[in-house]
Amino acid sequence: MQPMLNIAIRAARLAGNAISSSLENKKSIEVKQKGKNDFVTNIDLYCEELIIETIKKAYPDHSFTGEETGVHNGSNTEYRWIIDPLDGTFNFIRDIPHFSVSIALQVKGRTEIGVVYDPVKNELFSSIRGTGSKLNDQRIRISSVPQLTSALISIGSRKDSNNYSEKIISESYDIRRLGSAALDLCYVASGRTDGYIENGLKPWDIAAGELIAREAGAICTDFNGSAQYLKTGNIVCSNVKLLREILKNLA
Ligand code: 2AM
Ligand code: CA
Numbered sequence: 001m002q003p004m005l006n007i008a009i010r011a012a013r014l015a016g017n018a019i020s021s022s023l024e025n026k027k028s029i030e031v032k033q034k035g036k037n038d039f040v041t042n043i044d045l046y047c048e049e050l051i052i053e054t055i056k057k058a059y060p061d062h063s064f065t066g067e068e069t070g071v072h073n074g075s076n077t078e079y080r081w082i083i084d085p086l087d088g089t090f091n092f093i094r095d096i097p098h099f100s101v102s103i104a105l106q107v108k109g110r111t112e113i114g115v116v117y118d119p120v121k122n123e124l125f126s127s128i129r130g131t132g133s134k135l136n137d138q139r140i141r142i143s144s145v146p147q148l149t150s151a152l153i154s155i156g157s158r159k160d161s162n163n164y165s166e167k168i169i170s171e172s173y174d175i176r177r178l179g180s181a182a183l184d185l186c187y188v189a190s191g192r193t194d195g196y197i198e199n200g201l202k203p204w205d206i207a208a209g210e211l212i213a214r215e216a217g218a219i220c221t222d223f224n225g226s227a228q229y230l231k232t233g234n235i236v237c238s239n240v241k242l243l244r245e246i247l248k249n250l251a
């Protein structure tokens with residue numbers, strides 16, 4: 001898996017550098033509205049193509065699913081790269097320096113590699129299943145905060161997250177709404193936050209980050225405690241004790 005991780009890291013850094021350069025020349029950024037609260041730019045599209053091209057050069061038979069260009073099947077559909085070229089597009093558009101590139105590799109439907117790269121802070125989170133997680137070259141580990149009253153929870157920044165956020169705001173120590181789902185999971189992985197809750201996500205938002213979080217000791221479930229979060233798009237992520245308490249508050 002290490003050679004594949006290296007390729008994923010190369011692709012993530014290339015895309016991240018392209019995103020950073022585009023911010024130096026803001027006139028080069030073209031914004032289009034995709035849905036009610038969903039925007040896309042020419043940079044999202046450019047980066048998705050760049051990532052696919054970079055991985056394809058090394059693995060021409062692999063398959064891809066990307067947020068912006070959809071499904072590309074190679075002759076080998078058992079190896080599928082799940083790509084979010086720019087997670088936190090709205091932050092990017094508003095010049096808020098918090099967004100990431102997210103790349104996961106699934107083999108027969110199971111995530112084996114995850115890379116999330118924050119080009120502004122030059123922070124690269126990565127994991128190979130079974131080997132733990134890293135931030136750049138350092139091993140990372142989740143926090144052990146056992147109860148919600150002392151926990152810092154990041155909740156999704158999508159508007160329909162308001163359904164559960166009032167309860168979590170009142171029960172937790174404090175909350176954050178940071179705007180990149182992939183980084184939210186990596187921040188739990190590295191102990192910066194104690195838990196993360198969001199609904200309505202797609203596989204490319206969370207596939208890489210949830211592996212990085214789990215390999216750093218976190219448990220991820222959907223809102224009813226089952227393991228279907230990649231399918232339902234609803235995810236809770238934290239240490240096991242805190243998770244039980246969060247789930248109670250979502251019920
Ligand atoms: P995106 O930037 O790649 O679209 C906060 O908005 C987080 O939710 C981001 O990770 C964002 O990913 C994700 N997200 C998923 N679906 C969304 C939607 N319909 N509108 C806005 N953000 C969405
Ligand atoms: Ca989007």
Ligand code: CA
Nearest residue numbers: 084087088205
């Ligand atoms: Ca996303």
Ligand code: CA
Nearest residue numbers: 067084086087
């Ligand atoms: Ca995106």
